Amino acid sequence: MNTVLSRSQRKSLYRDFDCLCSSLAVNCCQFSCCMPDVPAIEFPCTNLANQWMTELIQLRPEVKLRELVIPGTHDSASYSLSAWTLFSAAGRTQNVSVYEQLLRGARYLDLRVAGASQDNKEDVYIFHGCLRCAKLVDVLKEVKDFLELHPQEFVFVEVVAEYGRLFTDEQKYYALELVRDTFGDQIYQGASYQQLMNKWTLAQVVTGQKKNLCVMVHPRIYKFEVNEVEYLEDNIQREFGFPNSHRWMRSHWHNTRDLNLIKDWNLTEVKKYGPQEKKLLNNQVVMTPGISGALDVAKLLFGGNSLRPVSFAAALYKSEVLDVFFRDNADEPWNMVMFDYIDLTPSLICFLISLNFPSGLKIMKAAVTLSLDHENATDEEIQRAAQEGSFDVTKTVRSFVKRNTVLYLTDIQKDLELKSDRGTLTIAYKMIDKNGADQFYVSTIDFDRETEVLISPFCRNEEQTVHNCIEPHKHPNGGCVKGGRICCKEDATARGAETVIEFTTTEKGCEFGISH
Secondary structure, three states: OOOOOOHHHHHHHHHHOOOOOOOOOHHHOOOHHHOOOOOOOOOHHHHHHHHHHHHHHHHOOOOEHHHOOEEEEOOHHHHHOOOOOOOHHHHOOOOOOHHHHHHOOOOEEEEEEEEOOOOOOOOEEEEEOOEEEEEHHHHHHHHHHHHHHOOOOOEEEEEEEOOOOOOOHHHHHHHHHHHHHHHHHHEOOOOOHHHHHHOOEHHHHHHHOOOOEEEEEOHHHOOEEEOOEEEOHHHHHHHHOOOEHHHHEEEEOOOOOOHHHHHHHHHHHHHHHOOOOOOEEEEEOOOOOOOOOHHHHHHHHOOOOOOOHHHHHHHHOOHHHHHHHHHHOOOOOOOEEEEOOHHHOHHHHHHHHHOOOOOOOEEEEEEEEEOOOOOOOOHHHHHHHHHHOOEEOHHHHHOOEEOOOEEEEOOHHHHHOOOOOOEEEEEEEEEEOOOOOEEEEEEEEEEOOOOOEEEOOOOEOOOOEEEEEEOHHHOOOOEEEEOOEEEOHHHHHHOOOOOOEEEEEEOOEEEEEEOO
16 A cells, blocks of 8 residues: 555545454454555654664763653564454554564563463463464564664563463473573663663663663563472572563553543653653553443444454544644653554654654744635635735744654644645754754645644654755855745845745854745
């Protein structure tokens, strides 16, 4: 579908259409192989997410792990569940591999493991409930491959014994041994995890100590015996270097299908626990499928979506839900944020990553030129649009800059209170470079109802956008911007060009105004 439909068309389809997941849904046997592929929704900044920590170290070497906003994935390896498996539509919570999740910016992985048989200690697989996915060794190889290519990225892995599944003592020991032997010296094994989270900077850990992985184990793994040795929290940490995840991370399962409760409970949680430094905070922004009445049963029997995680993820990832929620609450001390189907919300992931980067974004001037639908517009509307030309939206745009570091517009018409969902938005802004100097830019964005705008030191949305860096010394007499092109005012006048933004050069850089 990547080459058949434009991003805008795919996004519209994804927002508005939730297909039946299986015509074979008799007795709840939903097959994900019977679902059309969920439209792939890329975001131009996504291709930078594979090394966002590497870039961050260059710009903010003093940042500590506990201070970071870290995207994560829930039931990370459930993508490996065969699409032809009974209940696979209910069991998969990720579309893409663990390796791909890491490329897309995830730095926390939730690995649920158990034994597939009682006879072989090496039969350790990923499970989601009763559904068996890939072998643990294959998933660990994906993480290993990523870290070898990106040695300055730091990943948290939580190993969880899947609830209610067979998991012999020998298999538990084998699983921990396999993790340790796969990564070896890459695993942080300091005497105190308090130091890792609250003392060491990201740069000190990955470049100084050459560690880029923290492995934590869920308490359900504890209390097993191998070779007459009983393994509890202390000796597991001593022998393998893996701490108790409950001791060092708060991660609360909210167990709801209510969109508003998910937002309210996570906001309450981050306000209460986010300022603390003793533990990592992992906000689980996931909804739990289930059946609560006759209507859900009827939907399920006819291929409906009461048990399908992707349907709940689609509801969460509408721009007016989570995108607006995190933008409006960006100043809260978010730490880890865990998602289902991370590939379905790329712009939100890029926004969360952007919150980590140094501050310094300042909107100097912003203007909009609307494009009306002449077939449906009245003569009065067309005449008024021609008279108004470009108009100033600087104050409104500035209100959407979060942490002084990232501008995020999820719905330009709604955010800027415009009469049309099509037009051109021109933004003049400055950012501080790694040497502390002001850099001036102008972005010209041709937008429609699906266009999102993200501008930060981490990345800039390149969709339907022209970016220009203005170097004041090259324009001592000032200039103007039209259609993304910077030129002097004389050239613009000679060409009959209608300018949108104009600027004058000062000792401090540039001052911007709206052309009329």
